[in-house]
Every structure is written in C-alpha cells, then in structure tokens.
Amino acid sequence: MAAAVPGLSRARAAAAALLLGCCCCGAALTGGVQDQAEQFFRSGHTNNWAVLVCTSRFWFNYRHVANTLSVYRSVKRLGIPDSHIVLMLADDMACNPRNPKPATVFSHKNMELNVYGDDVEVDYRSYEVTVENFLRVLTGRIPPSTPRSKRLLSDDRSNILIYMTGHGGNGFLKFQDSEEITNVELADAFEQMWQKRRYNELLFIIDTCQGASMYERFYSPNIMALASSQVGEDSLSHQPDLGIGVHLMDRYTFYVLEFLEEIHPASQTNMNDLFQVCPKSLCVSTPGHRTDLFQRDPQNVLITDFFGSVRKVEITTETISLDRDLTGFESKFPEDELATEPLKYAEQLPVAQIIHQKPKQKDWHPPGGFILGLWALIIMVFFKTYGIKHMKHVF
Amino acid sequence: MAAPLVLVVLAAVTVRAALFRSSLAAFIAERVEVASPLNAWKRVVEGLALLDLGVSPYSGAIFHETPLIIYLFHFLIEYAELVFMITDVLTAVALYLAIQDFNKVVFKKQKLLIELDKYAPDVAELIQTPMEMHYIPLKVALFYLLNPYTVMSCVAKSTCAINNSVIALFILATIKGSAFLSAVFLALATYQSLYPLTLFAPALLYLLQRQFIPIKLKSKSFWLYTMQYASLYLCSLVVIICLSFFLLNSWDFIPSVYGFILSVPDLTPNIGLFWYFFAEMFEHFSLFFVCVFQINVFFYTIPLAIKLKEHPVFFMFVQIAIISVFKSYPTVGDVALYMAFLPVWSHLYRFLRNIFILSCVLIFCSFLFPVLWHLWIYAGSANSNFYYAITLTFNIGQILLISDYFYAFLRREYYLTHGLHLTRQDGTEAMLVLK
Numbered sequence: 001m002a003a004a005v006p007g008l009s010r011a012r013a014a015a016a017a018l019l020l021g022c023c024c025c026g027a028a029l030t031g032g033v034q035d036q037a038e039q040f041f042r043s044g045h046t047n048n049w050a051v052l053v054c055t056s057r058f059w060f061n062y063r064h065v066a067n068t069l070s071v072y073r074s075v076k077r078l079g080i081p082d083s084h085i086v087l088m089l090a091d092d093m094a095c096n097p098r099n100p101k102p103a104t105v106f107s108h109k110n111m112e113l114n115v116y117g118d119d120v121e122v123d124y125r126s127y128e129v130t131v132e133n134f135l136r137v138l139t140g141r142i143p144p145s146t147p148r149s150k151r152l153l154s155d156d157r158s159n160i161l162i163y164m165t166g167h168g169g170n171g172f173l174k175f176q177d178s179e180e181i182t183n184v185e186l187a188d189a190f191e192q193m194w195q196k197r198r199y200n201e202l203l204f205i206i207d208t209c210q211g212a213s214m215y216e217r218f219y220s221p222n223i224m225a226l227a228s229s230q231v232g233e234d235s236l237s238h239q240p241d242l243g244i245g246v247h248l249m250d251r252y253t254f255y256v257l258e259f260l261e262e263i264h265p266a267s268q269t270n271m272n273d274l275f276q277v278c279p280k281s282l283c284v285s286t287p288g289h290r291t292d293l294f295q296r297d298p299q300n301v302l303i304t305d306f307f308g309s310v311r312k313v314e315i316t317t318e319t320i321s322l323d324r325d326l327t328g329f330e331s332k333f334p335e336d337e338l339a340t341e342p343l344k345y346a347e348q349l350p351v352a353q354i355i356h357q358k359p360k361q362k363d364w365h366p367p368g369g370f371i372l373g374l375w376a377l378i379i380m381v382f383f384k385t386y387g388i389k390h391m392k393h394v395f
Numbered sequence: 396m397a398a399p400l401v402l403v404v405l406a407a408v409t410v411r412a413a414l415f416r417s418s419l420a421a422f423i424a425e426r427v428e429v430a431s432p433l434n435a436w437k438r439v440v441e442g443l444a445l446l447d448l449g450v451s452p453y454s455g456a457i458f459h460e461t462p463l464i465i466y467l468f469h470f471l472i473e474y475a476e477l478v479f480m481i482t483d484v485l486t487a488v489a490l491y492l493a494i495q496d497f498n499k500v501v502f503k504k505q506k507l508l509i510e511l512d513k514y515a516p517d518v519a520e521l522i523q524t525p526m527e528m529h530y531i532p533l534k535v536a537l538f539y540l541l542n543p544y545t546v547m548s549c550v551a552k553s554t555c556a557i558n559n560s561v562i563a564l565f566i567l568a569t570i571k572g573s574a575f576l577s578a579v580f581l582a583l584a585t586y587q588s589l590y591p592l593t594l595f596a597p598a599l600l601y602l603l604q605r606q607f608i609p610i611k612l613k614s615k616s617f618w619l620y621t622m623q624y625a626s627l628y629l630c631s632l633v634v635i636i637c638l639s640f641f642l643l644n645s646w647d648f649i650p651s652v653y654g655f656i657l658s659v660p661d662l663t664p665n666i667g668l669f670w671y672f673f674a675e676m677f678e679h680f681s682l683f684f685v686c687v688f689q690i691n692v693f694f695y696t697i698p699l700a701i702k703l704k705e706h707p708v709f710f711m712f713v714q715i716a717i718i719s720v721f722k723s724y725p726t727v728g729d730v731a732l733y734m735a736f737l738p739v740w741s742h743l744y745r746f747l748r749n750i751f752i753l754s755c756v757l758i759f760c761s762f763l764f765p766v767l768w769h770l771w772i773y774a775g776s777a778n779s780n781f782y783y784a785i786t787l788t789f790n791i792g793q794i795l796l797i798s799d800y801f802y803a804f805l806r807r808e809y810y811l812t813h814g815l816h817l818t819r820q821d822g823t824e825a826m827l828v829l830k
Contacts, residue, residue, distance in 0.1 A: 373638050377638065384575055
C-alpha cells in the first residue's frame with residue numbers, strides 16, 4: 001500500500017491540476033499557481049508516520065503517559081490516522097485503580113484537556129513496551145504474526161516522527177524500570193532504517209532528563225532531533241494536580257502541546273519556531289536540537305511535514321503546464337541549502353557479484369621458512385629413527 | 396591379525412561416514428560434552444577465517460589451537476571429515492601395534508619371573524597365557540574405534556582426536572623402545588595440550604626397564620639416561636615452540652593456548668570439574684583455586700611412579716585416566732582414550748570389586764548429560780546444579796574405575812608373589828585391602 005502511494009498522490013496531484021485547469025486562462029495567475037505547484041515538490045515525502053513511546057510505568061509516572069498522549073492527540077488532529085501511528089504506552093493510567101477520574105488522562109491542571117478521549121488506539125501496551133519491541137518496530141524485523149497495527153510500514157517517502165519520553169540519563173533511556181536503550185543502539189537502529197529505505201526524513205523528539213545525549217550519536221542523514229534538556233540537566237515536570245495527586249505533564253511537552261494547539265493542517269509554521277518553544281525561563285532546562293544531519297534548512301521545514309499528514313491536493317482553476325523538467329523546481333530552493341551531493345541510499349547487496357562468486361581464494365599462506373623448517377625436522381626425525389641407509393632409496 | 400583389524404577399521408569408517416552424512420552431525424558438534432573451547436571445530440574454522448581476513452586468530456578469545464593445527468588445517472580444511480577419520484584409524488592402529496608389542500614384553504617378563512621362581516606355587520590360574528592375550532590388541536582397536544565417545548568426537552570433528560593420535564603414537568614409540576621418537580611425540584603431545592607432560596615419568600620408567608637400567612636414585616646410569624631422555628624431550632619441545640613462532644611471527648599463541656589451559660577463563664559447562672567452581676568463585680580466590688585444581692593433575696605422578704615403577708604401562712594408563720578426569724577442559728574423546736586400554740587389563744576382571752556399579756554409573760551419566768542440559772538450558776526447569784551433579788557423578792565414576800583397576804592390579808601382583816590363598820598368622824583366611 002505504501003509503495004503505491006507516491007505514484008498515486010503524484011498522479012492525483014497531476015490529475016487534479018490538469019482537470020480543473022481546462023477552464024482557465026489568465027497568464028497573470030499562472031505565476032502564482034506555478035508557485036503552488038512548486039509546493040508539491042518542496043518536501044520529498046508522501047506519507048507520514050508517528051512512533052510515540054512512553055517508557056515508564058507506575059502511577060507516579062502519569063506525566064509521561066500524558067506527554068505521549070498529548071503528542072498523539074496533536075498528531076491525530078493534524079491528520080495522521082491511527083493506522084500510521086504506533087503508540088506505545090508502558091502503563092495504563094486512565095484505568096489505573098489510583099486514578100480518581102477513571103478513563104481520563106489530563107494534561108493540564110483544572111482538568112482542562114483530556115488527552116485520552118474516546119478513540120485512543122494503543123498499539124503496544126504495558127509489558128509489550130520493551131527495547132526489543134521498539135527496535136523491531138523501527139527496523140521492521142518483526143515476526144510474521146505481528147498485526148498491522150503494530151508495524152511501522154514506512155517506505156522511502158515517509159516522514160516519521162519519533163517521540164520518546166520517560167526517565168533517562170547520559171546516553172540512555174530507561175524502559176519499564178528494568179532495561180535501557182542506549183544512544184548508540186538508537187543511532188544504529190536509525191542507520192538500519194536508512195539502509196533499508198524506511199524513511200525519507202525523521203524527526204526525533206525526546207523529553208527526558210539529559211535528553212540531548214540521546215541524539216549525540218546519530219549518524220544517518222535526514223534526521224532532525226529535539227531534546228528537552230542538555231547533558232547534565234534534568235527535565236522538570238510542569239505542575240502537580242492536587243485532585244489527581246501527581247504531576248500531569250513535563251514542562252517541555254506542555255509548552256510543545258501549547259504550541260501545537262495553534263497549528264492547523266494548513267499552517268505554514270516552520271521548525272525554527274518549534275526550536276524556540278520552551279526557553280530556559282519557562283523550562284528551567286535548556287532544550288536542544290540537532291539539524292546538521294538534515295539536508296533541508298529548518299526554515300523550510302513545515303511543522304505539518306512531521307506532525308500532520310498533509311495530502312498533496314491543491315484545488316485550482318488555472319492551467320498549469322507540467323513540463324518535463326519538473327526537477328527544475330528543486331533548483332529553485334533557497335541558496336542556503338547544503339551543497340552536498342544528494343545522499344543516496346547505500347548500495348544494496350551486489351547481487352550479481354554474489355551469484356557468480358567463485359570460491360574464495362585463501363589470502364593467507366604459511367611463511368616459507370616455517371614450511372621448510374617443519375619438513376626438515378620431520379625428515380630429520382624420520383632418518384634418525386630409521387637410519388641413514390634408507391636415504392639411498394629415497395634419492 | 397591384519398584381516399580382522401581391517402574389518403574393524405572398515406566398520407568404524409562406515410559408522411562415521413554414515414553419521415557425517417546424517418543430520419546428527421550438526422547436533423553432536425554443538426554438544427558441550429564433545430566439543431570444548433579448546434578443541435571445537437567451529438573455532439578452528441573461525442580461526443582460519445580470521446587468518447584469511449588478515450587478523451591474528453589469537454587476537455580474540457575464540458581460538459586456542461596451536462599453530463601446527465593451523466598449518467595442518469590450512470591445507471586440509473576441505474577434507475576435514477576424511478582427516479578425522481584417518482586420525483581415528485591411525486590412533487587405533489598405533490594402539491594395536493603398541494599393545495601387540497606390549498603383550499610380547501609382558502609375556503617375556505612373565506616367563507623370566509617364572510623361571511626365576513619369583514611366583515608363588517599356586518598362582519597358575521593368574522598367569523596370562525598367549526592364547527588369551529592373542530585377541531587383546533584387536534579388542535583394544537575395537538574398543539577405541541567403536542566406542543560411542545570416539546565416534547561422537549570424530550563426528551563433531553573435535554581436535555581431541557588429533558591429541559589422542561599423538562598420544563597413541565607416543566605410546567607406540569615408547570613401547571617399541573625408541574627414546575628419540577618417544578621424546579618427539581611426547582613433546583608434540585605436550586605442545587598440543589599441556590597435560591601429557593605427566594606422561595614423561597611412565598615413559599622414562601618404561602625405557603629404563605627396557606634398557607635394563609635399575610631404578611635406583613644412586614645409580615649413575617639411571618641419571619645419565621634420565622638426563623638424555625629429558626634433554627631430548629625438552630629440546631624437541633623448544634624446537635617445536637620456536638618453529639610455531641615462525642608461522643605467525645608472534646608469540647601470541649603461548650598465552651592463548653597455554654595461558655588458556657592453565658588459567659581457565661572460559662567457564663562453558665563441560666564434563667570437567669572446573670567450570671562450576673569458578674563460575675561462583677570470588678575473583679579474590681580464583682588464582683589460589685586455579686593453582687589447587689591444576690596441581691591436582693600433576694600431583695599423582697610422583698606417588699604413582701614410586702608405587703608402579705615396575706609396571707610403567709599400567710602407570711601410563713592410570714596417568715592418562717587422571718589427566719582426562721582432572722584436566723581443565725575434558726571431553727568424552729579424552730575418556731575414550733583410556734577406555735581403549737581396558738581390554739589389556741581384562742585379566743584383572745576377577746579382582747574388580749565395583750565394576751558393575753561403575754559401568755552403570757558411567758552409562759547412566761552419559762545418557763543424563765544431554766537430558767539435564769536440555770532441562771537446564773531449553774526447558775528452564777533445572778539449573779546448573781543439576782548438570783554439575785551429573786558431571787560430578789560421572790567423574791566420581793571415572794575415579795572409582797581407576798582406583799578399582801589400581802586395586803585389582805596391585806592385588807594380582809600381591810597374589811602372584813604371595814600365593815592365592817592368603818592366611819593370617821593364626822591360619823584363618825585373610826582379605827587383601829588397599830590402605
């Protein structure tokens with residue numbers, strides 16, 4: 001399904017433009033429509049996925065579940081369907097016996113915003129949230145019996161949002177109070193995703209203590225990362241609710257949620273605004289971000305490129321001439337694009353070479369001196385035992 | 396005698412070839428009782444692959460074979476199955492020839508002692524006759540080749556077979572009387588796995604006996620011969636070790652092979668006694684206990700040499716058995732080697748006291764090893780204690796077997812010189828005990 005989407009949406013875009021462009025003229029408007037057509041090819045993605053992970057259990061970690069559900073809510077509101085969201089919650093807060101308001105998870109005191117709602121679909125729940133399952137979801141190495149809702153079926157035109165929250169430290173994130181995922185493992189998992197063409201661009205957001213350490217080790221292209229605190233700093237929680245008795249949200253995600261509430265599917269807000277969310281005065285910790293692996297300028301990256309699932313449909317009454325050098329649009333990007341050559345996916349296994357492989361030549365040979373010495377010794381022992389008189393039979 | 400031997404060899408080769416082609420080969424190759432970190436085949440393959448990649452095979456903790464094995468298998472790796480079958484056949488043939496010669500020696504010595512009237516008058520039934528000794532070499536070859544332990548060891552392609560063949564050739568050389576060859580093979584055996592060092596004493600005793608040099612500490616000819624033999628042995632050992640240096644131009648193999656054997660860092664379960672202790676020992680004490688355990692192997696040589704100086708081949712048998720019980724990474728291949736000698740002492744059968752129970756213990760433990768391994772590792776309903784219990788029982792069975800044979804041997808010797816019907820001073824029947 002995912003592989004058919006690029007062709008489908010591009011065909012749909014082209015068809016929409018052509019069909020409705022039959023009754024238009026107006027050369028003056030052509031320029032604006034051309035700009036709009038350029039919008040199609042601004043970002044290389046055609047579908048969006050989100051992997052939202054809450055890694056801590058127990059009632060007092062209510063805020064982590066609330067964090068994840070807030071992001072889930074925003075992402076759903078902006079258009080990503082449940083089939084494209086992998087939601088992993090390590091504990092059930094809504095139906096926890098200690099919850100004075102059952103079936104709700106609030107994200108703001110005074111119970112203003114119930115992020116649990118009626119249509120939450122949790123894919124990995126409770127003890128299924130493990131490091132192994134998380135890495136299997138990311139890399140796609142899932143047993144064949146896994147249901148579709150538990151799979152990340154992304155392709156090379158998918159933009160993926162990965163949000164993780166929980167308790168972390170310098171270089172690790174704790175899962176379920178019993179195991180950890182390290183930043184190296186995470187970086188390697190992302191590299192596997194890159195090599196398996198499982199993403200077009202990836203946005204990684206982490207809200208834990210010393211969260212910046214988790215994105216330090218990334219080395220795959222097209223990853224942008226945000227963290228709630230730098231190495232050595234703790235991410236703090238926002239406010240306790242006296243009615244429920246626990247802290248409801250973490251500060252960083254609280255302000256991100258506030259920011260995302262302003263976004264609607266057509267908004268043009270870009271990533272630079274997201275980087276400004278929660279300055280030190282509000283968050284106490286210093287949020288960090290990493291964009292060196294990302295090929296586009298964050299200025300040109302829309303929030304909805306990751307948080308929403310924006311269909312590339314533009315309704316117009318103009319005629320647009322789609323000429324062959326549509327790739328010319330890409331050259332109209334602003335000049336401050338990274339001037340590197342476009343990053344290709346790694347060479348797949350050279351199948352032709354493997355099929356016709358000859359048996360491997362042994363590269364190592366024992367040194368001549370050794371062979372000489374060994375056989376000289378063996379011959380000496382032989383003649384010492386059996387006498388020199390046998391020599392004349394040999395030669 | 397050649398024809399039955401050829402038949403036995405053919406039967407053994409068929410059994411092994413059949414097993415190589417079956418699916419059991421992979422299963423057997425993984426069993427910890429058959430393949431230890433020292434002699435597992437996949438480690439040999441790994442080491443050679445590392446060498447092809449340009450890395451020294453001793454750089455990790457995976458390869459613990461000597462450079463001569465690298466050299467041997469570098470050229471023979473495609474014919475590995477054939478190599479191991481030939482090795483087993485070589486061992487069996489060497490043992491066959493050795494025991495044939497040994498029988499002649501025993502018979503000659505017996506005749507000499509009878510003529511010298513050293514035997515008591517009523518021991519006619521204890522004297523070995525050529526008739527009953529005729530089939531012993533064949534039985535030895537049979538016992539070695541068709542022993543399930545040997546077959547499993549061969550199918551697993553464990554290099555224990557090569558160790559066994561070197562020791563068998565050493566025994567052949569010793570019994571034939573060639574001090575030089577015996578020293579060379581002993582050096583090779585020691586180079587291969589450290590413990591055959593203890594076989595120096597029985598070989599020396601045998602060669603001294605053969606040269607009719609009396610074993611007295613004051614005798615000059617005794618010390619002269621001992622020095623000669625020791626220097627032959629040490630020189631060959633040094634030459635072989637220096638030659639191994641030139642294979643890879645490094646001394647890496649010494650800590651990897653000998654350091655590994657002596658310091659026992661790898662605690663994979665096997666049929667030996669080391670792994671369980673060291674798995675649960677504090678670091679602080681491990682050096683002390685490693686020394687204690689290793690001394691245990693070498694410790695019995697001198698007392699046994701004093702007691703068994705007239706019977707060096709029996710001493711060799713007991714020493715090989717002690718090595719295979721107390722060495723750091725024993726496998727069933729080591730057990731098979733000393734079991735091959737049991738037909739030689741079949742005349743002791745009437746004096747063995749616990750042979751039924753011991754054979755039952757050994758057979759049951761052999762069957763219980765894979766069962767408890769499965770329960771521990773796969774089913775999860777047992778733990779390492781269960782497996783170690785079987786290991787302990789197996790080793791106790793082996794030790795009791797050795798001591799039973801030891802007792803039987805000494806008892807027969809005593810009867811030979813003192814007569815079968817022993818009486819105490821007051822005339823009642825006496826019972827011989829081993830104190």
